[in-house]
Amino acid sequence: MKHTPKLALAALLSGTFLSGAALAAGTHPETGEQLADDQTFTYRVLDELSSLDPQIVEDVIGSEFARDLFEGLMSQDEDGNLVPGVATDYDVSDDKLTYTFHLRPEAVWSNGDPVTASDFVFAWRRAADPETASPYQWYMGLMSIANGEEVIAGDLPPEELGVRAVDDHTFEVTLSSPLPYFPQMTTHATTFPAPQAVIEEHGKEWTRPENIVSNGAYVLEEHLPNERSTRVRNEMYWDNENTILDKVVTLVINDENVALTRYMAGELDRTEVPAGQFPRLKEEYPDEAISFPRLCNYYYTFNLSDSGPEAFKDVNVRKALALAVDRKIITENIMAGGQPEAYTFTPEAVAGFTPPTVEMAEMTQAERDEMARELLAEAGYGPDNPLSFDMVYNTSEAHQKVAVALSQMWKQKLGAEVELANMEWKVFLEERGNQNFELARGAWCGDYNEASTFLDLLDSDSGYNDGKYSNEEYDALLEKAKTAGDTTDLYTSAEQILAADMPVIPIYHYAGVYMLDSDVGNWPVNNVEQNWYSKNLYKIAE
Template sequence: MTPFFRRLALAVTLTAGFTAAALPALAETTIRRGIGSAPRTIDPHRSDLVQEGWIDIDMFEGLLSLDAKGQTRLALAAAMDISPDGTVYTFTLREDAKFSDGSPVTAGDVVFSFQRLADPKTLSPYAYFAWPIVNGREITAGEKPPSSLGIEAVDPRTVRITLIEPTGYFAGQLSHSSMSVVKKANVEQYGDAFIQPGKMVASGPYVLVEAVPQGHFKLAKNPHYYDAAQVRIDTVYHVVTESADTEFKQFRAGELDATYTLPVTQHEFAQKNLPEAFRPTEVFSTYQFWINMTKEPWKSEPKLRLALLLAADTTVLAEKVVGAGTRPAFTFVPPDSVPGYTSPVPDWASLSSAERDAMAKKLIAEAGYGPGGKPLPKPELLFSTNENNRRIAIAIAAMWKQKLGVEAVLNNQEGRVVASTADDKAYKDMLFFGWNGDYLDPVTFLKLLRSDVAKQNYAGYRNPEFDRLVDLSNVETDPAKRLALLAQAEALALRDVPMIMTHHLTRRRLVAPRVLNWNPNPRDYYPTRYLDIAK
């Protein structure tokens, strides 16, 4: 645990009694940001998708949040103190922390928010973020009441959180939007409807004023936000952009200031013709086809799973299909992304494409498929409606057909439909779904493969030895030994093949030159409160 996180203090420099009316009249500053597919929810305790997090982080804050470069910072907390044994976190709330209705943010609101995240009734995909806290795991399993969570309001401005054991990544979790603070009275008054325009009370720099299904989410600056004087943009439009091609056209027409992504077919054009707007960013992210290991034949056929993995040429997929400069994925945790962590690259990664193909054919025969054996399966590949995703699905299906005689069936659906299907493991065979790390630690990827993670374990993968290794890493206080245990766990999971990795994401997007302070970062978060528009 670094000295930086032993004690943090924030100097409060806002002028007392600041109100929006004290500012001189200026023309409204507006930004329009593409967010890809439509969110399923903007409830911070139920959100799961990247675009949901982008909206949430504009409207809500937690004790910690992200700075302009995607690093952890103090937010609603003015100070954080960690006990010498690393198990007790004490936070002092800012004196000027207020909700968008002008009421103070209290320790009681923080306690309520954490209890709501852990409550099984909330159905939060991030409920496991409460597991490091005393009784967190038992609460999410329905064995204890949310009120028993190891968090207490010492006084109106002091929050104390008690962990089961030292957890090095806990501060990283606290900066995630799922650990945002909501107003207890607001949620109790409106229930699930508290996120609707006109009812929402926000704790962050913006508040929702309009939500158009399949259209946009309009946010307005929160005048009661503690750092409102430094927020330069008055109005934010988070625009739903299901089609990358359409989004590209909207940007070229001046209808968007920033895109969610860029069609693969436009990478070269944008790089040559729009160099000031073209923003490639290596993201702490991996894309893969999850294999539904709750269903046959995938559940009982490791050789079949490995054969399909070997026949999918990740180098071709990454560099030729996704785009030049894209990193092929041989591991789940992106390599060279976490200092001290050595990615366990599988032995097969060093084989030539021809050698992998030969090995794949041998495995298919050993599994009893092909001529004289069982008929080859026809896996359905489910992916969200997006031109880039379709290109990858078509390419991998062609590889399997040519090399193994496996005929895949393509199935594209709306992004939020695919996400819900992934949570419920309701897809037939395989599902194309990326994962962006929530904080810079291997465990943010590996937790998705724990057998006790209900929703985000998209493959339904279960291996007690994997769980044991991750548990051991949680109690290991030596950083190098902890990372070594996580590498062992990842190596084990990679041998079990619950997924077919394709690439580590290099996000290619367009950002208008007039948008200032857009700082590329591995977490791919760009809170609007730090952005500005050149006049």
Template sequence: MTPARFLTLLLLSATALFSWAQPSSDQHINRANTSEPESLDPQLVHTLPGMRVVNDLFDGLVHRNPEGKIVPGQSTSWTTSEDGKTWTFKLRSSQWSNGQPVTADDFVRAWQRAVDPNTGSPYAWYLDMMSVQNAKAITKGEAKPDSLGVKAITPDTLQVQLEQSTPWLLEMLVMPVLYPTPPGVLEKHGQNWTLPENLVTNGPYSLSEWIVNEKMDLAANAKHPDHDKLAINSVSYLTLPSANAAFNRYRAGELDMTLDIPAEMYPKLSKELADELHKTHMLGIEYFAFNTRKAPFDNPKLRKALSLAMDRELITDKVLGEGQMPAYTFTPPYMSGMPKMTTELQQARDERLAEARRLYKEAGYSKDNPLQFTLLYNTSEARKKIAIAAASMWKQNLGVKVTLENMEWKSVLAKFRAQDFEVARASWVADFNDPVSMLSIFESDSGSNKPGYQDKAYDKLLSQLNKPEANRQTLFIELEKILAESAPVVPLYYYVSPSLVNPKVKGWYDNPRDLVMTRYLSLKK
């Protein structure tokens, strides 16, 4: 390791970049969550509703402050070798909520658990994307978890060994799959370790109560080293899948922050509650996923026909009307490092529909022999409107007969895991601000690959992104071209997050992943 190439960031200098909320007495905040968290286990959580809560309960090595800067979390500083393959992190003195010290071994155990096939982590692929040594071999069952390139040098020193340099590694470290796990707790309680009576955390808050499908109550963790800096002493996450229900609770004073608003009320609220309405452009996309592993959607011509037949502008402008952008590529065009490009989805409508009908016919379908399938979506007013609009477009433009089916989000996730669907509504929000965070979910082995898409050429191009000589922008375009041609998904629109925030809430900030940390919030007296 060459000292001249060390990259060291001290906690003292980093904390100057942001301000914690000032401590106050007995401050409680009520926040909306769009669904029940699928898990509070850092290695198993993989949706935004779960991550919102887990980010309050656990601290990783680093996190993002309100300005979007990477700042120390459980670490105080880090260094990297000259070749960028060895990273060393110094940990701060800290305790778990049960009083045990947080050590480097807690990170080693968590990372090994993440890639262990027996864990079934939806984010096991993430460590391979980071290029952590042996991650890919372990997830494939070809190596043991303890061969992963992570080790505890001392109780307060963690070393990470990469197979190749990953310049954006720090950006990737914010994900919950890399958060530590408490010693002895999983061994003692098994799957029940995340129940309120068993859960041990190292973040600024601890879980005090969980009423399923109603709310989760968190209280400030007295063992956290920044406990004295917290303004919010307790927080409740109310499970509110309905934007109308959340809005009603907000107007009644029972909710301080929403995550959405009823789409039809946006024009009115943007005038009447202009000071309370916030709109954030997110690094995320709404899409329909085809089950590419089962007929008839193993046929790329049919998939592309359905994608071309979608009038995205009608969805963004007429169905939603909250400033969403139509999606013509999977990666948002405003994402850092994404080059400009166009696809067939941006053709004039007549040309686009003519091509859609040609492909539909070549796939063996016609008005006399129409395609029939079920479109699955998770229950909500907005999702229902989009599903109805999509079904209408497919019928009008191609003659397709679509049956709509809705269920709770957890049930939809179970359908994805079992590949038990035909076409389903899905979404993705980037883990960090780089196109690779969008495009990597279509890698054949990715746990986030909802369509079950497999393409060796795509995988090969994706693997080249980390190489020093790679022309990343050219690769991004080539990857998007493959997706446009094979159409494993129907891109619909890029997210905006219109939310209502009570004026008494201080410290609220725009977050492109819709993950605002409670630790930075406070209430006006």
């Protein structure tokens, strides 16, 4: 049996009393910094979140809420390392097929009820159950849980999922095959516990502020859709004594420039830098304008389903459009925030991943443009028969700038006629998920720090394979990678297949480009996943 060290846990627990004394004195227990009297963190988001339900949420914004309101088996520190959550530690069987998580007895829900292994059993079964219609149902399949695929397909009842409560504080998971990064996957919102009695009582209304019961460091005080939300400290949280921030306020501001103005007026502690403005802001506010690598990609996906345009069934058309994109103009002139150009789907920031060399990346832009014209001509498109299609993106000034630039590049270089349309976030997700598009913006932030979190997205059976790309050889490589000791060659081959088939157009890989008030302490710039937890932040006295 492999057992996780308990020394780190002991250190965490022994620091509790020291921290409480330091906080009472108004100083940070570790850094000694003077703490602000008002411990409120206010930040801006672009869109209304998809859901507050951990088994339903499917976007980055909603996941930020979920990590505050709920706590899973494991969490992350500011460097992205696994740390105890509800589970103090876990055992792994010699065959790597059974994980046994030991839950802390002091963990309770915000209504005072104990958090038990049964709450995790209920949540994991709920996520896999087809009746729940979780957008992340497929994630439970990726976790290689015994009978997971059969439950997801509806061939077995949820009760047959390989999870069980040994007792109130022992949660056991049986896998169908070893998965080296399984523990990392338990930091994702889909795996967070859920209060069965509350959900059964209130149904879909259970996440309303007056109904919700949660087990994280914060509780939901208010939620005004498309306007603002407030989370306040959960006095019942097991580590509340070491939580410093009292309140977290989220404001929905659809316009990046309006958000920047409000930041400059002191209304926000954090906001995204509008496209193209980072160089100026970094010069004027060197302590507040920050940029760092993110575990996210930005791409456009072709609709390759039966409802997609016939033109996109031709790989030469897809390649021509991808080749004609001048990524340097987008990353340096439009975004200008340190985003690297993307010629592979998986970002270089992924742990243990080295992007393979693909032909497109080795060419000059002039060479790419020439090849693009040749390929499009071979596909039968030209001045007398121009390629035409629609492309959609979710409402955002930055997304609009990128979309306009792409359409102009394709018009000038290839004579393509492109119709642009933007949609509100939830509508966009629904339309894209139902293949009601021709070419659509896509972006993905890793659910865990391993290349499969990106490559699995284009697996034939992936719930987020919105373009319905399918390649049996690609699927087989990903399946083999799940149990391989060394995945390097497998992931290289997978990326090379994507470069040959071009089901998506990689544009750039993300950077975290923020205006962050200098009085915000401990923002996790070294965590490329950007899984931040408000309980780890604090406000410094000015």
